[in-house]
Amino acid sequence: MALRLAGELRENVRRISVSLLISLGVFLIGLSIGAVLMVIFGYNPLKAYRSLFYGALLGRGGLAESISISIPLMLSGLTFAISARAGLFNIGAEGQIYLGAIGAVIAGAYLLLPFPLHLIVTTLFAMLLGVAWSLGPALLKAYRGVNEVIATIMFNWIATYLAMYLVLNVLYDPQRAERTVTVLPTARYPQLVEYSSLTTAIFAALLLCIVFYLILFKTKIGYELRVYGSNPDAAKYSGISSKKVVLYSFILGGMAAGLAGGLLITGRPPTFALYGTLGNVSGYGFDGIGVALIGRNHPIGIILSAFLIALLRNGGRYMEFQAGVYSELVRAIIGIIVIALAIPEIYEMVARYIRIRRARRMVEQ
């Protein structure tokens, strides 16, 4: 019994370390191609990466700021991951984040409630709007068979203009018309580290990651999602409804993205408002796809990969400032990482390499 458990444990450790190795390897591939691009355009990649990692880890408020940026990233990563587990591609986190942010502004600025209650209500309302926005593509997919990639992208664009319209015409601050009114102090997450934007919002995000882990691996719904994702035909024969799978995975995804939008407004000082350009909430949804894939669509892996991507995003500003390399290069690197992760032949190469090395070691012994 104890032996078997030890064997299982060893097997798990091995599997996890191979996953980590592949994720880190692909991360390095992304950085190398980024370096090649820098050389082509006449920058010094060593200087650029040194300032990137120095800034992201050790700069003023560096590490705390990186953790703060990882909050929306891990949540939008969950959105993509939960649908990917069900074999679906929900790239609608971007739009659902905008709606979550709108929800947080509405509930956080216009409701009058005492401190913890107001914060909870605001957070829940943000999640509710995120779910509402994810229902559109989910229903179109479940009942009309509309490709979810197309549907979610169209909903993203509609959300962009809807949010801009609401910010500039309905929720605007009379004193500063370029942004909404600010969320009341009773609906703000308390700061964790001084001089940084890291707040207790991180606990809300981590909590949702754990909840998603439990849903995915310990409940019937999660089991059905995973079965459907790995073999839709077998799932249908065993009586799993495809409509249910689509709806549940999108609703859960909408919850996570809505929370991401909400926390960007209520948990990221000093703004506590939504800008008409959507500049303070945009981009996290798309970067979340990279987060999910690097984290191998696992809710706990996503916590780590969100931190990696947050390092890049946060450090990108230092790289731009000190090495003159435009920070958007970071997004190109994330794109390369995603492409590399899509190629199974790369893993097979890694696996082959590990096997050969192990065989060689055994021969030497």
Added chain:
Amino acid sequence: MMKPWIRRFTGVIGTIISVVFLLYIYEKIGLSPKSILQTTFLALTPLLLAALGETINEKGGLVNIGLEGILLITAVLGVYFAEITHSGWYGLILGALLGGFIGFIFGVISVYGKADQIVVGIGLNLFALGFVQFFMMAVWAMPGIRIPPKEVIIPPTTISGFRISLITIVSIMLAPIIHYLINKTKFGLWLRAAGEAPESLDAAGVSVEKIRITGATIGGLLTGLGGAYMSLAWFGGVVKEITAGRGFIALAIMVASGLRPLYALLFSFIFGFAEATAIAISLTPGVKEVVPYHLILMIPYIVTLATVSIFMGRARFPKALGIPYRRE
């Protein structure tokens, strides 16, 4: 029961009737029908080119949802090529070739890397978004906008008072040509076999890999032409948001048309018309004050969703679509 040949044209006839009816209403509320039609043809071109490209791609069994990324990269680099060669036409050709190169890389990754094509497409879109902004900053020291000198812009020509781009005419002619290519030529037969039954193509001694990669390259070439057209022959410059979801609208056209090039032309016209309507409303004095600007901008996306959900059920796709081919 309607006669089959009448049924084949119901889509066309229905579209013409609705467009004429809408133009009549537009004229009543003060929009110019002629300028809306001119804008329709300008707007349908990149959609049609990308949709035709993706049709070839998918007939061969590959799904490239990175159209948006190809459009964006070629729109930006098309301007760059035009500036360094001092010629809009060279910019257009080099933009198309670059698109073909990206399509080729996509094909190789998908076919030989046996990659998850949807994920590669997502990665391509992410890469494009970051790369073009980096590129614009590195080359032009401008964050996300570039207006090239006027002499490299390709203006529309005027045919009996109607302004239309030569590239638009070419892309409209491409629809029947590609219909012919897919359905009547040997290459078309191989392409369809690569998408429907790759093992039988393999058994016939034709390389599934090469056919699929060729399809992906042609698809990228057409999409790249669409991208360079947008910046050089339509907008006369480039901003980082220039594509505005057009790559995905092109995907929607391809899906709704059920991979039939002539239907792709029809749907491109409908989407171009929707976009032209939105542009006209947002520009015409007396109308633009009534409807909020941001709500008008939603029109093309709502029309896309509505159209896809109506026509989705009818489409039939190649059997081996999106599945990497593994020889037994």
